[in-house]
Amino acid sequence: MRCFVCDARQIAPIFQLDELTKRFGDTTAVDRVSLSVGAGEVVGLIGANGSGKTTTMRMLLGLIRPTSGSARIAGGEVARAVVREGVGYLPDDPPLEERWTVGEQLDWWELVRGPARRRAEIEEVLRVESSKRISDLSRGNRQKAAITLTLMQEPQLIVMDEPATGLDPLVRRDLWAILRAAADRGAAVFVSSHVLGDIEHVCDRVIVLRNGRAVFDGTVDELACSSRRIVSIEFGQAAPRAVFADLPGVIDVMVHGSRLDIEVMGSIDGLVKAAAGFEVVEFSTAQPTLEGGFVTLSEEVDR
Amino acid sequence: MSRLPFVTRALRLRARSLAGWGTGTVAFVSMMIAIFPVVRDDSSFDELLADYPEPIQALIGGDVSLSSGPGFMSAELYSLMLPVLSAILAANAAAVLLGGEDERGWLSFVVSGPTTRARIVLETAAAVALVAAVPVVAAALTVVVGGPMVDLGLSAGPLVEVSVVMWVFGLLFGAAALLVAGAVGRRGTAVGAATGLVVFAYAAEVVGSVASWGRPLQLLSPFHHLVAAQPAVFGAPWPEVIVALAVTVAMTVVAAVLIERRDLVG
Known part of the structure; x- marks a missing residue:
């Protein structure tokens, strides 16, 4: 499946999956998925539970190896660390340090990933409570801290697995606005969510996975009109x-x-x-x- | 940017636990030092030891006199308690920091960026080395402070040598846990394997000491090569120490290779 934006602008995709397949024993979790996403695109990955969304994202980031096929970021093999320089990833259940405050968590992340140009801005927009301990936070506030970690270095490729989990409608709206703004600055955003109303409003394009296979790749309107x-x-x-x-x-x-x-x-x-x-x-x-x-x-x- | 952010993180996360173990070690060693004058001044302890069968004597450091400071500390601290403590702390730290962090998805979170898995393994190994040193250094400092009060007679040279041996012994089992965690990404498996190795190593030393059929097993035991050499009395067995360090480094490198080649768990 081709990247419309890349085709239209004649630019190289930020990432590309080619016939990506993952088997766990006899189970095929992801089955020959091919797609690419370009700079400035916000692409939603949707599918039922167990359809292969998380596995696809994990292969894209080199966390698990494909049984066959390949994943490339900016043209390079994802296994090479330098290729992942501009990646921001939010997993489904972000692991944070329970005993640290949000601020300490963000400070440490800057030690690992370098100065965070957008930290103050995102903390303000999401109303992150930096002085509180992670263990004292609600699910939604933990998620806000994790989102800040993911986005504060202004990554060129943003991969988020169910980012809206636990967020109230107002914060969800702010999150999508941040992602839209990141895409407008040239980032590629690849996001999965069960909140299809959100996907509908923010994504340029949706990809539907069903039993590990990509069964749709098109605009939100195209999919909606097929209902x-x-x-x-x-x-x-x-x-x-x-x-x-x-x-x-x-x-x-x-x-x-x-x-x-x-x-x-x-x-x-x-x-x-x-x-x-x-x-x-x-x-x-x-x-x-x-x-x-x-x-x-x-x-x-x-x- | 910090050069070793994963080392500092590991130590921060384990600071309370390490403070507890360090304090406990100080308390235990202080107690040993406090009772040493009683043992030194009562020859019946050495006579009692002399009545034991030779293999049992060997197990509790019987080829040295309990009335000497180095012999007493060797029997009471350096023959079992300190090396096992160092090994268990190191193995647990390695298992939690690599296997546990893989299971809970932290490793995936971090290496989705430019950080390599090998770097995580190497910095974890460095943190494990520091963890293994905590009880050893706590014990040594207690001896330095408390020893002169009771004329313990464990001078700086032997104290450094026995401390190095205890630390290397701990490192060895920490690296074993690191290897298993690198291979399978499971905290419980890594802790279980490393603890099992500690138990096997001690059992092999015991069996090898009391039964001739156990001698081949004894030769596989780090207890035999490092601890049973009684470094507090006779000095460090440097060739064995170097071999143990080489095995530690090899296991760490293999852990880094294995974790690069497998799927992350969480």
Whole structure:
């Protein structure tokens, strides 16, 4: 799967996965996943539990080795430490030092990774409580400290596994704004989340993993529009069921007197045009959502 | 930037524990020093020891006199308690700092950046070396301060030599735990393996001392080569010390190689 931004701008991707595969015994956790992400992109990786998201991220960072295929950052093999110079990684359950204060934790991280240009800014935006001990923090406040660790060195590649875990809606909004700003400065952001509403608002592109395979790579709108939904049309006459039953994308048509409830997948353009030939009293449909598209796609893949 | 951030982190995290063990060692050694005059002035202890079978005498340092300071400290401190303490502390530190940190995902968090796994192993080894030294240095300082009060007679040269041997003994088992943690990334496995080795080493020394069939096992035991040589009395067995250091370095290097070649656990 190709990086749209890279293609459009003719630039090298920040990272590239090529036929990446990981097997644990007889189980294939990740199955020939190929994708690339370029500078300035915010890409969401979504999938059900156990679909291979974390394993894919861990192979991208060289933490586990692929059974076959390769992962490259800035063109170099991820196993080479120098290639990972500009990487910021937030794991699913960030391990922090319980007895240290947040400030001590951040100070030590600067000893390891060098001066943090964005530390003060991120601490302020996320309202990080630097003087508190990690062990005294709530789940959300621990997550804020870990996010600060990940982002404060202004990494060029940001990889986050469920970053919104434990965060309240206001902080989640601030986090996504920080990530968007990082992408606008040229970073590549690769993030997994079960909060599809967030992914929908911040990501340029989504990749759907299903049973270890990448089954979708496209824009949020493309995935959302592929969702199955109900369109209700109230006619000023007897409902013309036969006209709608054979339209492209229509799955089922239910007649309720002069009203049709039409289950449709994908674009409703043909349906609207067909309805225009009749007297329509009311036309209603739910807005397509990423969650709807994801559920529809998952069901289609499993079929 | 700190040159050794992982060493300083390791020591900060273990500071309370090390202070506790150091204090405990000082208290124990002080007690030994305090009772030495009683043993020195009562020849019945040496006579009692002389009545034991020869292998048992060897186990408790019977080829030296308990009425001499070096002999007494050798039997009471340097033949079992201090080397085992140094070894267990070192093994536990290595297991927690490498295997435990791998299990809880800290290692993944850190090496996702430019830090290499080999660097973590080497700095952990350095931290383990310092941990192993804590009880040894605490014991030596207590002897330096308390020894002259009771005419212990353990002079600076032998004290340094026996301390080096105790430290190297601890390092050896710390490196063994590091090797296992590097290979499998599990704290419990590393602690278990290293503790098992300490027990095996002591059992091999005991069995080798009392039964002829146990002699080959005894030759595998670091207790036999380092501790049973009674360095407080006879000086350090330098060739054996150098071999032990070489094995320690080799195990550390192998740990670094193995951890580079495997998937991280957490």
